[in-house]
Amino acid sequence: xxxxxxxxxxxxxxxxxxxxxxxxxxxxxxxxxxxxxxxxxxxxxxxxxxxxxxxxxxxxxxxxxxxxxxxxxxxxxxxxxxxxxxxxxxxxxxxxxxxxxxxxxxxxxxxxxxxxxxxxxxxxxxxxxxxxxxx
Numbered sequence: 001x002x003x004x005x006x007x008x009x010x011x012x013x014x015x016x017x018x019x020x021x022x023x024x025x026x027x028x029x030x031x032x033x034x035x036x037x038x039x040x041x042x043x044x045x046x047x048x049x050x051x052x053x054x055x056x057x058x059x060x061x062x063x064x065x066x067x068x069x070x071x072x073x074x075x076x077x078x079x080x081x082x083x084x085x086x087x088x089x090x091x092x093x094x095x096x097x098x099x100x101x102x103x104x105x106x107x108x109x110x111x112x113x114x115x116x117x118x119x120x121x122x123x124x125x126x127x128x129x130x131x132x133x134x135x
Contacts, residue, residue, distance in 0.1 A: 025054060026133070026135055028054065029054075029078070029089065029091055029133045030133050032047060032050070032091070032131060033131050033133040036130070036131040039128050039131060040128055040130065040131070041096070041128070042128055044093065044123045044125075044126050044127075044128055045120075045125065047131070055120075056076035056091065056115040057077060057078055058077045059074060059076050059077075059114075059115045059119050060074070060075045061073070061075070061099075061104045063101050069100065069102075070098035070100060071095070071098060071099040071100075071104050072095060072098050073092060073095070074092075074104075075090050075091070075092050075093075076090065076091040076115060077089070077091075078090075088135065089134075090134055090135065091132075091133055093129075094128075094129040094130040094132075095126050095129055096128065097126075097127065103122070107122055
């Protein structure tokens with residue numbers, strides 16, 4: 001019985017710190033959404049450069065339903081791959097100009113949706129149209 005209580009305490013303790021870390025990440029990223037006027041019309045690299053405390057871990061793009069050949073929005077997630085399918089902290093970027101789907105697919109297959117230096121370079125010169133941060 002004591003071991004069950006100890007395990008419950010440890011799990012609760014870890015959950016508390018993970019939740020606190022997510023709230024800190026969310027409030028940090030919300031500042032970029034609040035100040036998005038500084039980044040709209042600018043290359044994505046400017047936003048990444050200013051994000052000194054944290055960088056995205058995964059990157060996800062879906063084409064619009066009416067045109068499967070282009071990407072208008074990309075979601076950058078700040079959690080490990082195992083958790084990226086849940087309701088996690090997301091930086092949503094709408095691009096000024098659409099990105100060809102085949103270019104995105106290349107990086108998805110190359111790095112398995114992880115946000116690596118390849119993606120940083122690829123997305124870095126794309127122009128930001130809008131920024132949304134959500135969970």
